[in-house]
Amino acid sequence: MPSSSQQAAKQPFIPTMRELARAYQAFSACSEAHLRPLELTPAQFDVVATLGNTNGLSMGELGEKTLITKGTLTGVIDRLEKKQIVQREVPPGDRRSVIVRLTPAGEALFEEIFPAHINYLKERFERLEPSELELLRVLLSRLRQALD
Numbered sequence: 001m002p003s004s005s006q007q008a009a010k011q012p013f014i015p016t017m018r019e020l021a022r023a024y025q026a027f028s029a030c031s032e033a034h035l036r037p038l039e040l041t042p043a044q045f046d047v048v049a050t051l052g053n054t055n056g057l058s059m060g061e062l063g064e065k066t067l068i069t070k071g072t073l074t075g076v077i078d079r080l081e082k083k084q085i086v087q088r089e090v091p092p093g094d095r096r097s098v099i100v101r102l103t104p105a106g107e108a109l110f111e112e113i114f115p116a117h118i119n120y121l122k123e124r125f126e127r128l129e130p131s132e133l134e135l136l137r138v139l140l141s142r143l144r145q146a147l148d
Contacts, residue, residue: 020143034120038113043068043076045117048085048102052110056089056101085109 002010028042035045046066051057059077063070077100080086085106089099102110125133 030124031117031121034117035113040113041076043072044080044085045113047073047076047080047100048106048110049114049117051086051100051102051106052114056099059098059100062100080106 031045032042035042038045040048043066046068047062050062050065057065059070059073062068062077063073066073068076077086077088081088084103086100087103089101091097091099128136
């Protein structure tokens with residue numbers, strides 16, 4: 001009789017879980033390779049891309065709209081501030097809130113890198129048929145909901 005660990009290792013979702021992890025790793029490596037020459041980490045790009053075309057967002061809004069945890073977000077903002085890509089502002093009526101905005105240099109960077117990165121990723125995603133992309137989106141959404 002197989003042990004419980006042997007039975008667990010034969011669960012039918014495990015190959016799917018591994019493929020999902022491999023796909024995420026491949027996507028991350030692909031995206032990061034394009035961002036590395038720009039001297040931006042994926043998290044820094046995520047913040048710049050999220051702040052682009054806005055008048056700034058609170059730290060809470062940034063945390064919700066990016067894939068960055070709250071603890072990591074502060075460090076990412078610190079590093080972008082040192083690069084003079086973002087600035088923090090405290091609104092006059094709410095000293096507990098902080099708004100993060102792109103600086104003029106950050107706006108120029110966004111205008112340069114965002115379209116280029118989207119086009120870079122588009123070339124890879126266009127290797128799939130539109131119907132495959134839609135099916136993948138639906139299935140990933142269903143998986144996310146099942147894990148909530």
